[in-house]
Amino acid sequence: MEYVNQTFESTTVSLDGNSYTGCSFRDVIFVYAGGPLEMENCAMDRFSFQFDGDLSRGLFTLYQLFGTEGMLTILRGFTQPGEGGEITLPVG
Structure with missing residues (x-):
């Protein structure tokens, strides 16, 4: 609509x-x-x-894999893109 x-x-x-x-x-x-x-x-x-839906399940999976700080790092990558390069995510 x-x-x-x-x-x-x-x-x-x-x-x-x-x-x-x-x-x-x-x-x-x-x-x-x-x-x-x-x-x-x-x-x-x-x-x-x-x-909701598949997006909700995907975000929850990322949270389970990387925790709160990892999720924040991922979200910052979308909202504050840098010069490129590698992102190190905490596992936990």
């Missing part, structure tokens, strides 16, 4: 298979299972994520 210039407040928002353009999100829970998503020029204030 395509959402344009809509405001979402104090609700749960399913991301999978949806498109959001110019939308505002405040006090929402984003639910994401790894499906296609388009988001452009949106504003966000106070939100949390709930992962």
Whole structure:
């Protein structure tokens, strides 16, 4: 579904298979299972994520393999990419 210039407040928002353009999100829970998503020029204030489906199982597996610090290292790799090179993950 395509959402344009809509405001979402104090609700749960399913991301999978949806498109959001110019939308505002405040006090929402984003639910994401790894499906296609388009988001452009949106504003966000106070939100949390709930992962579902295969994505949830994959993240839990990574957590079991690498623990909290390893998961944070992996997430930082997506949000703060460096110059490339090797990442050392703690095993535990």
